[in-house]
Amino acid sequence: MSEIKNLQRIASQVRRDIVRMVHACQSGHPGGSLGCTDYLTALYFHEMKIKPEVFEMDGVGEDLFFLSNGHISPVFYSILARRGYFDVSELGSFRKLHSRLQGHPTTHEGLPGVRMSSGSLGQGMSVAIGAAQAKKLNNDQSLVFVLMGDGEQQEGQVWEAAINAAGKNVDNLVAAIDFNGQQIDGPVSKVMPLGDLKAKYEAFGWIVYPLNGNDMQEVIDTLKLARKNAFQGKPQLLLLKTEMGQGVDFMVGTHKWHGAAPNDEQLRLALAQLEETLGDY
Amino acid sequence: MEFKIQNYQDTRSGFGAGLYEIGKLNPKVVALCADLIGSLKMDAFVKDFPERFFQTGISEANMIGMAAGLTIGGYIPFTGTFANFSTGRVYDQIRQSVAYSGKNVKICASHAGLTLGEDGATHQILEDIGMMKMLPGMTVIVPCDYNQTRAAVHAIAAFDGPVYLRFGRPKVPNFTSETEPLIIGKAQMLQEGTDVSIFATGHLVWKAIEAIQQLEKEGIHAELINIHTIKPLDNEAILRSVSKTKCVVTAEEHQRNGGLGDSIAQLLALNLPTPIEMVAVDDQFGQSGTPEELLGLYGLETADIIAAAKKAISRK
Numbered sequence: 001m002s003e004i005k006n007l008q009r010i011a012s013q014v015r016r017d018i019v020r021m022v023h024a025c026q027s028g029h030p031g032g033s034l035g036c037t038d039y040l041t042a043l044y045f046h047e048m049k050i051k052p053e054v055f056e057m058d059g060v061g062e063d064l065f066f067l068s069n070g071h072i073s074p075v076f077y078s079i080l081a082r083r084g085y086f087d088v089s090e091l092g093s094f095r096k097l098h099s100r101l102q103g104h105p106t107t108h109e110g111l112p113g114v115r116m117s118s119g120s121l122g123q124g125m126s127v128a129i130g131a132a133q134a135k136k137l138n139n140d141q142s143l144v145f146v147l148m149g150d151g152e153q154q155e156g157q158v159w160e161a162a163i164n165a166a167g168k169n170v171d172n173l174v175a176a177i178d179f180n181g182q183q184i185d186g187p188v189s190k191v192m193p194l195g196d197l198k199a200k201y202e203a204f205g206w207i208v209y210p211l212n213g214n215d216m217q218e219v220i221d222t223l224k225l226a227r228k229n230a231f232q233g234k235p236q237l238l239l240l241k242t243e244m245g246q247g248v249d250f251m252v253g254t255h256k257w258h259g260a261a262p263n264d265e266q267l268r269l270a271l272a273q274l275e276e277t278l279g280d281y
Numbered sequence: 282m283e284f285k286i287q288n289y290q291d292t293r294s295g296f297g298a299g300l301y302e303i304g305k306l307n308p309k310v311v312a313l314c315a316d317l318i319g320s321l322k323m324d325a326f327v328k329d330f331p332e333r334f335f336q337t338g339i340s341e342a343n344m345i346g347m348a349a350g351l352t353i354g355g356y357i358p359f360t361g362t363f364a365n366f367s368t369g370r371v372y373d374q375i376r377q378s379v380a381y382s383g384k385n386v387k388i389c390a391s392h393a394g395l396t397l398g399e400d401g402a403t404h405q406i407l408e409d410i411g412m413m414k415m416l417p418g419m420t421v422i423v424p425c426d427y428n429q430t431r432a433a434v435h436a437i438a439a440f441d442g443p444v445y446l447r448f449g450r451p452k453v454p455n456f457t458s459e460t461e462p463l464i465i466g467k468a469q470m471l472q473e474g475t476d477v478s479i480f481a482t483g484h485l486v487w488k489a490i491e492a493i494q495q496l497e498k499e500g501i502h503a504e505l506i507n508i509h510t511i512k513p514l515d516n517e518a519i520l521r522s523v524s525k526t527k528c529v530v531t532a533e534e535h536q537r538n539g540g541l542g543d544s545i546a547q548l549l550a551l552n553l554p555t556p557i558e559m560v561a562v563d564d565q566f567g568q569s570g571t572p573e574e575l576l577g578l579y580g581l582e583t584a585d586i587i588a589a590a591k592k593a594i595s596r597k
Contacts, residue, residue, distance in 0.1 A: 058355050066350075107382045115353050117382040120373050126343040127378055130350020130358070133335065137311070138354055157374070160340035164347070168335075 003046065004216050009277040010082065011041040011216070015247045016274045017078035017091055017281060023267040025095040028103065031257035032149065033075035035180045035242040038214050039147070040079045047223040049142060052084040055112035063142045064131055066116055068124020069149035069178065070104040071259070076114075077101050081281070085113035088281040122155025124148060125175055129165055132173045143230055147176045151183030154192050159204075165235035166205030174226045175206075176238040178213065182255035198239055206237050213240025248273055284471075284490050290427035290455045292448035292484075293391040297322025298427075299434025300359060300389075304330045307357070310438060313348055314361045315341045320450075321361035321391050341366045345374040349384040357438060358386050364393035364447060365406040372412055379443050380416040387437050388413075389446045394534035395562070395579060396451045396484055396572035405567035405575075411539020413445040414512045420444045420465060421511040423533075423541075425486035427455040429509060432463040440465055447483065449534075451572045454487045468515035474504035477590045478522040481532040482508045482541050485560070485581060489532050492586035503590055514544050520553055528593040529557040532586050534576075537561035556596035558589035 001009075014037050022028040044050070048063040056062075067076050074094065081088040086100075093099035100111040104119030116127050128146035135142060152158060165173055177197065185191045194200075198208045207229060211218045219240075226236045244258065245251030248270040262270055304310050304326045312326050313335040327334045335351075337344040341362055348358035360367065367390035368375070379386045390409065397405045413421045420442060424430040430448050437444040457469075471486070472493055481489035486507045493503040504522050508515070523529055529549065531542035542559035549555045562579050576582050 058353060060354065064353070116349065117377050120377045123342075123346050123374055123378050126346020126374075127350040127353075129343070130347035131353045132350070133347065134351045134354025134356050137333070137356065140354070157340075157342040157346070160343035161346070164337060164340065164343055167338075 007041050007045055007216050010045055011037050012275045013278040014041060014075060014078045014082060016271060016276055018074040019248065019262060019267060019270045020280065021074045021078070021091055021094040022261045024092060026261045027095055028074055028261060029071040029259050030074065030261070031182070031244040031251060031255070032069065032072040032178060032180065034248060034251060035214070035244045035246045036072055036147065036178050037075050037247065038216055039176060039219055039240055040075055042216060042219040042223060043145060044079050044083045046220050047227070048145070052113065055085055057115060059115070060138055060140055061142060064115065064144045066124045066128045066131070066146040067105060067118055068146055069121060069152050070118030073101070073103065073105050076105055080113035082278065086111065091281045121149065121152040122157040125158060125161035125165070128173055128175070129161055129170050132170050135172055143172050143174055143227065145174050145176070147178060150177055150179045150181065150188050150194065151191070153177065153194050153197065162201065162204045162206070169233050170235050171231050171233050173235045174230070174238065175235065176240055178242055179239055180242045180244040182244045182258060184255065184258050186255055201237050205234060207234050208237045208239055210239040210241065213242040214246050284456050286454040286456050288455050289452040291450055291452050292424060292427055292430040293320070293450060294322045295424070295427035295430030296389055296391065296434055296446070296448055297325060299431040301325040301329070303434060303438040304333065307438060309355055309357050310359065311335065311351055311356045312359045312361065313337055313344050315339055315344050315366065317362050320363070321389070323361055341371050342374045345371045346378050348386045349378040349382060352384045352386060359389050360386065361389050361391070363404060364390035364409050365404055368409040368412050369406060376416060380419050383418065384443060385441055387444045387446060391448055392450045393447045394449060394484065395567050395575040395581065396449050396534060398451070398572045398575065399569050401569040402566040407536045407562050407567065408539060409447060410511055410535050410541065411543070414539070414544065418443060419512065422465065422509055423447045423483040423511055424463065424509050425483055425507055426453060426457050428457045428459050429463055432461065433509070436463040436465050449484060453484055456487065463509060466510045466513045466515055468518040469507040469509060471507055472503065472505040474502040475526060476502045477504070477528050477530060477594050478526040479503050479505045479530045479532065479586065479590060480508050480519065480541065480545055481505065482511065484534050485532040488581070488583045489586050491583040492590065495583070495587055496590055501590065501594065508541055511541055511544060514548060516548055519545060519548060523549060523553055523555050527555060528597050529555055530560065530586060530589045530593050531557065532560040534581060535561055537563055556593050558593040560585050560589050
């Protein structure tokens, strides 16, 4: 099986996990989770050098990933479980009392694979910069990845971090924006237009790669390029054009599935579109 | 008991001296500053450990996040800026990225309280202790002089967990021992007495010393305890003292709401209801003036502590 085909099969199972998790607790954020599934699958199952079997907070010698837009926790949890950080059976506890799988990711309950609490937006890139600076102090050649939302770019702290990463040459940092064009109150272009994000980050001193974040080949090629261009003085940004709800036809391209759970019938319709490749949890 | 003033020094310089010393002792100590190196007295650290210093510019939210990230990889970050920008401005960053995430970040805050003086209310934060003590898992330390601030830096570097360290700008009497370590969570007995328990913190500890000396002349034997650790509070020491004296005065350079007095009142209400008087700012913003003028205007002077002690005794 080709690598792309293999990654797509993993992504299909992750998408099944997402809709099943959100359905089971009747809450959570399926839209952005489905849209970012391909990117996170490529990161965790192809690009990142990680040791899921022995999770260590400091992650010395490992690539690190931070999820800044913490509301897409369903995809993060499924990816972590499928990659072996914890047992997939635990996905069934999502958003339930005493679960390590809180509504938004946290280190507080000790879930392996999570290095930072997120949910209140705008904070992840700053944390990633700190972790990237720690890697430099440790002479650690691995990379730090961070994923943000597009609506999240409306937070001021993001731009404090963007200035810092370029101004202080944090060139072991690879950020990404899930540019699906939707936020809770509607299209980003209406709620608060972001203008030309590529031009903005480039003006700040970043290398920016616009790409189709739902095209697995393009994603892994761009990640490879980013690793090649690391340690050359500039931070890098993947501007992922994605579809919110990707993989489930009635969830695609609308903010209505940002934070809504499918009912039984909708779950059935969704699962019918997503092949069970690795076995449901 | 004799309280000998060794010299007059600012507590922020105690921070700077302590930071430099732990920087030398522990290569895992890193420092961040948001464009206030001189004000925080971080110059020596910056000069000798440039690779472990991160100038973040005027971006406090980003600084707190970076500090949280630096712990991932084994570092012990000390952030430095004014108390207002260390707390109110970045409360959500501290809450989520530091406290809830359980990160070993030391938030070091200078120019706290009214004694910042002429800059006025925008910079004179009087709510920071309250904000910080409300965060689960946050340790809150307010040393009283130069030596104790320096000792506090050593103590928090050795302690694993998020800490808020509050200090100030004015030169104040430096009277604690140069060699005495600060033990986190352990109140410091300064004067034993029987008539009233005075619990003071920060710059008001010296004012309280002046107060008990005056009270002694009037035949009132006050007990004075320095509460340098607001959280976790030394419940045992406080209850032991109050069991003996049966009345209480608290003194702090902070709002009454959310401050040290508030913590002690809660402890006593639940365990040992006792008359209590609070020397603190009463729900007001500060204003421009000299530190001494402001302490007088807002009722935080030696005379206010003396009056509060007499009132507390009369309520027994």
